[in-house]
Amino acid sequence: MTPVAGVILRAEMRAWRNRLLKAEPLRLAALVVLLLLGGMLFGGGALGAGIGLSAFVPAARGPALEGSFVGLGVLMLLFGFPTVISSYFAGRDLMQLVIAPIARSDIFVARTTTAISANLLVAGVLLAFVAGVGIGSRTGPVYYALALAMVAVQLVAVTAFQLLLMAAILRFVPARLARDVSVALVGVGGALVYLAWNLSVRQTLVPGHRPDPSKLISAVRGFEWVPTAWPGHTMGAVLAGDVGGTLGWTALTTVAALALAGAGALLYERTLLAGLGLLGGPSAGWRRTRRVERGPRGGISSPALAIAWKDFLSYRRDLKRISRVLPALIFLVAYTFVLARPTSGIDPFWNDVMIVTFASTLAALAIATPAIPSERRAYQLLRMAPITEGQVMAAKVLPILPLCLLPMAIAVALATTGRVGLAGTLGLSGLALWLAVGATAIGVSGGAIDPRFESTDDRRAVGVAGSLAAALGLIGFAICSVGAFALFRLGSDSLRGVVEFSFLPATPGTSLAATVIAVCLTAGAAAIVIGLFVVGRNRLRAVEGSIGSV
């Protein structure tokens, strides 16, 4: 490392040290505990999985190593991409380095060490798994030394690939959009990869049958040629005692990683200024987008509708927000389709009830909770306008509701294919609407309870208290709502003399009792929604800390 790169790195480390020293002790302790728990859970889990797989399914060692390098490589690509982009292309400190008489290669070396930080976490899990396979195979120390080297090589290769990807995007998209486009692409790609993996696991784990690992192995065989699988081949060759194979794969993997890193360094020197937005965009058309502007709309002047319309326009135009919402929506819609085929033994009606409950909860958590803090500085406009906090929150529910209703509408549409009958479809539609409205209101309230207006990322726009309140509220609301729905159905069936449970007689008394409890549960669900709404409104009324400073 050159002296200049060392100077930059020392400054970075000092900044990190200062950030840690300035952090609240409680927050710092929570972070340490979280890291330790995460390390134990993910690292320990990966180690255990490696040991178990190697000891009990020796035939799967090779494919498992290749699959783990590919899978965790993809995870690194997705998880670490924002860090790589921000390390290489963002920050005012980077601007200072650019105007200083420093070689770009020095900046590259210095920033690489921070860029790999997020990938390093995933690499730790990968190392634990590879080490676990080694322990399960009772192999020698050469394996562990090479494992460490191969994981490091994978780390360099993936980071360089991320840099190349960003440089390629910068060729077509201006800097101010490139980061969001990259994150959106990676997010959508990640969602699709996860779904593909999920489907392959679903094929392997058929309920009522023994898991069939050969299906997983055959799935891995389909992509064993990809470069991210090469370190896995190296480790497989060590386990097999194949010296020639080990040397060959090691050389190939190292050369590929070095080539990627070299190409990354070269391209970085060429794209750094464009990435910082200093050279403008690649096409003038991007810079001045001609939008078809609608004239002022007719009708009554309503603050609630104005907020909803503004949110709709912002959602449509804010690539960053779309990049956060799109993967969640893909998951929701895809899961709805996947889960709509109930496995044997599950009643199609209750399967659909489960889908709409799951969809409403997930949609509310992903989309509704950041609704209030996503206003950022412009929330001050709402505070100054003659409208109440309650009106603002109600207005926020409006534009999000269609997004939350989408997967539920699909579930209900699938239910109308004749599996649950007309009465079932009507009941399900009512439940879906109730859950969508309630869950969206709870999500918005969670965001209002602990908003972080200063956050530039929707995923960090709600504090721990708000996220916790929303999550607990959603669970309580879902349990009460589905419980009430089931009891209403039980009451109706009992009245018609249909026996649902052998231990419960189908009498008018049972019907009455079930209906009374159902009404109480419905009231409980409504109380959760209203209670959180009121708490959110009051917290929003008192909010001044974070918004006062922005």
Next chain:
Amino acid sequence: MSQTQPPAVEARDLVKRYGATLAVGGVSFSVESGEIFGFLGANGAGKTTTLRMLCGLVTPSAGRAMVCGYDVVTQAMEAKAALGYLDEEPFVHPFLTGREFLDYIADLYRMPRGSERRERMEKLLGAFELADRHGELIGTYSHGMKQKIGLASLLIREPRVLLLDEPTNGLDPRSARLVKDVLEELAARGVAILLSTHILEVAEALCRRIAIMDRGRIVATGSMEQLRAAAGTAQASLEDLFLRLTGGPESKDLVDRLLDRPRP
């Protein structure tokens, strides 16, 4: 018998504390309808905090803030409907176009829709040279353009009280002149304007009365003549008065220290 009109803006012993830090320590003043009132002070003197207390963005630790006779805390809706506040860094929506933003603000304040509102919007966009920015998002605007759209969003709804924090900051000379002319015209029509600025020429030219803040307190209030009398000098410029009233070392002394020149 005619009732006396309350002052358009009234601060009564306004205090704001952030933990142990006293940001504003008991500020009192009033602004009448049709008056442009200047608010001067060094960085961190407490001007922005005072303005934010007056428009309800920051809750006072003690004291009262009144707008058109309405308490900003207890009669928030009435007070908010009467005032418009422009922050030094205007609050705007980056993903709306200028026209959409004005439409949004007009709806928030329940301005009736129709041709009158549309004409007013076009007139403002034209006056601030934003009309040809058709389809461009506010996020891509320069600081000066954001300032202009922020001002336009206040003027579209004609509030009775305007609180302006550095309104000419970042504006080109033509736009700065336009803003000054608009403010004088609004004052002539009876709008009360509280103007916080660093640009002493603007304050001197526009303001009937001026308050000078220092370390969270108002150290002097009055017309230029009254301030001169308070400072005990008949010919001093506002800059001299400001420096004298807010204390601190002489600028020559500072330059000497900065450039390591031996002091005589």
